[in-house]
Amino acid sequence: MPTYSVSDALELDVGTQLASRTSSLLRAVRGHAIGFAAGLGWAAFGLSCLWRDDIGDWSRTQEVAIAGFAIGGAIALAAAVGLWSRAVGGAVQRRAPWLLLIGLLLAAWEVVTAKLGLLPQPFFPPPQAIVEVYTDDLPKLVESVFASVKLQLGGYLIGAAVGFVTGVSIGWSRAVGYWVHPVLRFIGPLPATAWLPIAFFAFPSSWSASTFLIALATGFPVTVLTWSGVASVSSAYYDVARTLGAKPSFLVFKVAIPAALPHVFVGLFMGLGASFAVLVVAEMMGVKSGLGWYLQWAQGWAAYANMYAALLVMSLLCSGAITALFKVRDRLLVWQKGVVKW
Amino acid sequence: MVSAAALKPQPQAAGAALDVVDVSHHFDIDGAALPVLDHVTLSAAPGEFVALLGPSGCGKSTLLRLVAGLEPPRAGRLLEDGRVIAGPHPSRVVVFQDPTLFPWRTVWKNVALGLEAQGIIKSERHRVDAALAMVGLSGFSNAYPHQLSGGMAQRVSLARALVNDPDILVLDEPLGKLDSLTRLSMQTEIVSLWQRQGFTTLLVTHDVEEALFLAQRVVVFSERPAKLKADIQVDRPYPRHRGDPHLADLRRQILGLLGLDATW
Known part of the structure; x- marks a missing residue:
């Protein structure tokens, strides 16, 4: 489609020119329509909050409505800026379909819970109830987040370190392999949660018991993958290093370990997933703090909004942890071609 | 292509004499002995x-592994300047058919490997x-191996060997997997590197023309187990x-x- 017509170029007729200018503006707006639609979607969410009185007693409906309008306005503003700025326009257009969907889903959620009560209460709290948790129960949530992160980080780091060292030792030394391999085969596949009752008896505190279990859940995949990584290093690398004068320590630290790193990261990734499960179960069963405990506690009080709020935080934390792991991997494995994007 | 620093004479780089004395070798495969070298005796003068x-x-590559010290021979002795070869040493460096560059290291760090393994990289960076x-x-310098072409990768692996100022350079079909043009130009490069550095060179190849273009002497082996069949002087400047x-x-x-006279 030509952008300039003959009449444009010759300025024959002011009317035609004006019409073509309006149509080009329209075209530009149409290109960014999805951005404006996303703004409207969030505005619809705001409206849905104000549409009629809540069927229950929720104190944050007004604020949530304002937030909905504010976010909708911000999206629309960004879409408008996108008409001139290519960078902003691209960023808005990439996110707009998701933003639109989220706005509409929030509006629908608001209507079927707080306004029409189509979903049974209190099991399906409306958005404002969850926002209320974040504003009114924040200290306890933050405390739980810190407790969970502390427990998870401690257990994971211990498990990853022990698993890595064990894996390298089995992969490198026949003698270590002889003794450790059968134990690994026997104990490794057992779900770490199966140890829970024993661990809580055997360890002096529920915190140390949980740390042990998380370390166990992390350690097994890290050990196995590190070991298979070290074992699969091509002997040609060792030959090259040896002819160049490498000593055994050089072969371990400068050949075997770097060559095995891609495998190690698969193990770290699998271990992370397994350790999340153990963390939550341990917190539900014995530890008196953390997000798992918060979930359990909220359920005991039938505080379903608190459960959803905690679940949301938990998923952000787990996803953040995996993103962080992938970032570390991308830094360390820049030499690999085409690593998977998280 | 060649810088002034590279052209400076290298003091350590004088070739060593190599003696292979009555060496036999076999592999154990499923309990059965598979003979690969049968009473091989051969020597190379310093710088030859x-x-x-x-x-x-036929077992040529096995002989090179023995020369490199990667494996001990089952019978016989290998001597470098009269001393028995007991294990790998950076004075005898191998360039393999595959460049076997370490993919996690940059080109520079790959070449630095030998000096790093010997713990002298800090003071000898200029050699890299x-x-x-x-x-x-x-x-x-900062490229990763996966960014290199086959010929460039093999050049890096040559540099990784040469940085150690070897007395004996062992080449195990180093050009076998290159395209024919790259191959011809690298043959010329190997000759000029050898002339400049003066190391003793042992080249395994199954390309007759390559052997004749490069070497002062061509040693012909029989089928496995390898026996010496002929030792031919290539008396051409x-x-x-x-x-x-x-x-x-x-x-x-x-x-x-080699049993191929009918074709020529």
């Missing part, structure tokens, strides 16, 4: 360029730069000409020894 020719799988200049890859009628004669003679 010797090519080992033989049918595929010189070796890279010698093979014409100064601009690729460098740079050699590929169409030299004397080389063509030798080529016909060697192909005959």
Whole structure:
């Protein structure tokens, strides 16, 4: 489609020119329509909050409505800026379909819970109830987040370190392999949660018991993958290093370990997933703090909004942890071609 | 391509004498002994360029592994300047058929490998730069191996060997997997590196022309277990000409020894 017509170029007729200018503006707006639609979607969410009185007693409906309008306005503003700025326009257009969907889903959620009560209460709290948790129960949530992160980080780091060292030792030394391999085969596949009752008896505190279990859940995949990584290093690398004068320590630290790193990261990734499960179960069963405990506690009080709020935080934390792991991997494995994007 | 630093004479780089005395070797495969070398005796004078020719799988590469010290021989002795070869040493460096660069290291760090393994990299960094200049890859220090072409990767692996100032350079079909043009230009480069550095060179190849173009002596092996079949002097000055009628004669003679005379 030509952008300039003959009449444009010759300025024959002011009317035609004006019409073509309006149509080009329209075209530009149409290109960014999805951005404006996303703004409207969030505005619809705001409206849905104000549409009629809540069927229950929720104190944050007004604020949530304002937030909905504010976010909708911000999206629309960004879409408008996108008409001139290519960078902003691209960023808005990439996110707009998701933003639109989220706005509409929030509006629908608001209507079927707080306004029409189509979903049974209190099991399906409306958005404002969850926002209320974040504003009114924040200290306890933050405390739980810190407790969970502390427990998870401690257990994971211990498990990853022990698993890595064990894996390298089995992969490198026949003698270590002889003794450790059968134990690994026997104990490794057992779900770490199966140890829970024993661990809580055997360890002096529920915190140390949980740390042990998380370390166990992390350690097994890290050990196995590190070991298979070290074992699969091509002997040609060792030959090259040896002819160049490498000593055994050089072969371990400068050949075997770097060559095995891609495998190690698969193990770290699998271990992370397994350790999340153990963390939550341990917190539900014995530890008196953390997000798992918060979930359990909220359920005991039938505080379903608190459960959803905690679940949301938990998923952000787990996803953040995996993103962080992938970032570390991308830094360390820049030499690999085409690593998977998280 | 060659910098001034690389052209400076290297004091340590004088070739060593190599003696292979009555060496036999076999592999154990499922309990059965598979003989690969049968009473091989051969020697190379300091700075000599010797090519080992033989049918595929005859045991030439095994002989190189023994020379490198990667494995001990089952019988016989290998001597470097009269001393028994007991294990790998950076004075005898191997360039393998595959470049086997470490993919997690940059080109520069790959070349630095030997100096790093010997713990002298801190004071000898300039040798890495010189070796890279010698093979014409100064601009690729920070590249990773997966970014290199086959010929460039093999050049890096050559630089990784040369940086150690080897007394004996062991080449195990280093050009076998390269395209024919890259191969021809690298043959010329190997000759000039050898002339400049003066190391003793042992080249395994199954390319008769390559052996005749490069080496002062061509040793022909039999089928496995490898036995010495002929030891031929290639009495021609460098740079050699590929169409030299004397080389063509030798080529016909060697192909005959390898059982291929009917084709030529």
